[in-house]
Amino acid sequence: MASTVIGEGLVIEGELTSEDEVVVLGTLRGSLSSDDAVSVGPAGSVMADVRASSLSVAGQVTGNVHATDRVDLQAGGKLVGDVKAARLTIADGASFKGNVDMGV
Amino acid sequence: MATRSILGAGTTLRGSVRGEGSLEVLGKIEGNVEVTGDVSLAAGGRIDGDVSGAELEIDGVVAGDLRATSAVTLGANARVVGDLTAPRIAIADGALVRGSITTEGAGERPVAATARAATGISRGPAASPSRTQPSPAAAPRPAAPPPAAKPAPAQAQKPAPAPPARVAASSRAPEAQRASAARKPPPPVVPALKRGSKAKRKVGHR
Numbered sequence: 001m002a003s004t005v006i007g008e009g010l011v012i013e014g015e016l017t018s019e020d021e022v023v024v025l026g027t028l029r030g031s032l033s034s035d036d037a038v039s040v041g042p043a044g045s046v047m048a049d050v051r052a053s054s055l056s057v058a059g060q061v062t063g064n065v066h067a068t069d070r071v072d073l074q075a076g077g078k079l080v081g082d083v084k085a086a087r088l089t090i091a092d093g094a095s096f097k098g099n100v101d102m103g104v
Numbered sequence: 105m106a107t108r109s110i111l112g113a114g115t116t117l118r119g120s121v122r123g124e125g126s127l128e129v130l131g132k133i134e135g136n137v138e139v140t141g142d143v144s145l146a147a148g149g150r151i152d153g154d155v156s157g158a159e160l161e162i163d164g165v166v167a168g169d170l171r172a173t174s175a176v177t178l179g180a181n182a183r184v185v186g187d188l189t190a191p192r193i194a195i196a197d198g199a200l201v202r203g204s205i206t207t208e209g210a211g212e213r214p215v216a217a218t219a220r221a222a223t224g225i226s227r228g229p230a231a232s233p234s235r236t237q238p239s240p241a242a243a244p245r246p247a248a249p250p251p252a253a254k255p256a257p258a259q260a261q262k263p264a265p266a267p268p269a270r271v272a273a274s275s276r277a278p279e280a281q282r283a284s285a286a287r288k289p290p291p292p293v294v295p296a297l298k299r300g301s302k303a304k305r306k307v308g309h310r
Binding site: 019 | 107109110111114115122123124126130131135
């Protein structure tokens with residue numbers, strides 16, 4: 001179980017920082033920063049810049065993403081914003097708009 | 105569907121939380137929390153802001169008001185600076201509270217506010233701060249529950265606004281007399297006014 005879970009139906013507005021894994025099933029507006037993995041569930045919505053070791057998106061993310069490790073955009077996921085990550089996967093059926101910087 | 109949300113121990117939030125479902129806080133929140141479900145604050149957790157929910161289970165630090173539609177429970181590690189409002193309130197041995205406690209329906213905010221304002225006099229006897237101060241080492245337990253149980257019903261039974269107002273009026277009257285007695289020096293000023301239009305004004309008024 002992830003240490004931090006923003007449940008469905010919950011709305012957070014502000015600056016969320018965590019040392020541990022964050023799972024967003026609800027709505028987050030502001031900024032999100034984690035030293036560990038961040039995942040956005042199918043019903044999750046993030047309107048924020050995201051910094052994390054890795055990011056998995058099955059819901060919606062609007063904002064710039066900076067991952068030290070990887071970004072996985074899953075089928076049904078939607079990501080609007082620039083991505084900076086060493087590795088990026090985009091599944092068939094995912095939608096994405098933005099620039100990618102893989103540190104080449 | 106309202107799921108359970110968790111704010112982990114290593115997590116800090118600067119901002120507000122609202123919505124449906126219950127929330128478990130092990131980390132730190134700087135902002136208000138407003139949920140339809142229960143809120144539990146673990147020992148080591150901290151909330152700087154007002155918290156409202158169905159049932160609040162507090163075992164951490166809160167700097168802000170607690171308002172529950174069902175109950176507020178303070179655990180042994182709880183430290184609360186703020187007002188508590190809920191139909192049911194429980195304070196465990198070891199908990200520290202500084203603020204006023206009202207066991208009333210949390211929905212009736214204005215009523216609670218007016219009652220609090222009107223019973224300003226009864227605050228003295230209730231004096232939760234003064235009780236908490238002398239008893240940090242000895243007995244926070246006997247101190248805390250009684251104010252929750254006794255004064256609150258008393259407040260509830262009184263149609264509070266009226267009596268305290270009378271009391272206030274009667275207490276003000278002597279004050280005014282004393283004040284006027286004490287302010288005898290000013291009268292010399294009044295004659296100064298009378299010099300110019302003394303007779304006219306007296307006639308005019310009477």
